């Protein structure tokens with residue numbers, strides 16, 4: 001076990017270097033998307049300056065706002081909101097914004113500090129206020145006791161709220177998020193009330209169709225096969241809505257700690273065998289090495305990565321919220337059916 005974990009750590013370290021290089025590249029204006037922040041004004045020729053903290057929320061805001069706002073997404077496609085490190089550019093963006101849409105529920109643990117530092121006068125809009133919430137799961141995926149230092153304890157206790165923040169995994173909660181987004185846009189920009197109202201209504205119809213699609217997919221899977229083993233605990237709302245049981249996760253409610261103990265991994269492998277699931281699932285925002293190891297030890301398939309806390313890249317199967325949810329549903333059902 002130890003050599004495998006060490007290799008995983010090395011791989012992560014190498015990825016960090018790659019991520020740094022990519023960040024360096026991304027800071028070049030030449031490769032910036034068209035959503036670069038405006039210099040100062042609260043409104044521009046494109047309308048309100050609006051920020052969304054992560055890509056899935058950004059898609060929902062875009063669907064409601066249409067072309068009436070200048071939207072900047074802080075944590076983009078494939079980016080992990082749990083481990084995000086804000087940049088000086090983000091500070092400028094936040095400082096110039098009129099509205100900041102955030103998940104809330106302590107999902108964006110990095111936002112408060114940069115908001116204060118930026119001197120922003122923006123209205124912050126936690127979109128989870130309208131959602132039906134589930135309690136956060138108790139952390140049971142930590143290190144072996146002897147590996148715990150005081151520092152690790154305090155890190156693990158930091159940033160985990162009372163409620164599970166992954167509300168978007170239930171399309172009914174996405175509908176509730178759209179209502180919050182619509183009302184905040186109307187309050188900030190009443191001249192475009194009719195546009196925001198019509199866009200929200202049209203998108204809500206698509207979210208209702210999404211829910212029907214997922215229910216039809218899941219209905220083809222016998223109830224006793226609706227069992228999920230995933231990388232981190234992001235599917236509680238999906239499981240609650242569609243009748244799945246979350247058997248276990250390699251990590252806890254966040255991806256901040258990526259080094260479960262050998263004992264915790266062995267326990268998860270036993271749970272996978274006891275549940276007799278044919279496949280387990282990793283996610284688009286993380287290195288799959290840990291789940292590959294667990295799948296190999298348990299003798300099960302590692303399914304194609306699900307889109308969890310971020311959209312996929314443009315052109316991928318998860319480029320929008322609707323696409324990512326359809327992909328997840330069909331991937332889960334087809335891999336558990338075998």
Ligand SMILES: [Zn+2]
Pocket residue numbers: 082166232233234253254255309
């Ligand atoms: Zn998460």
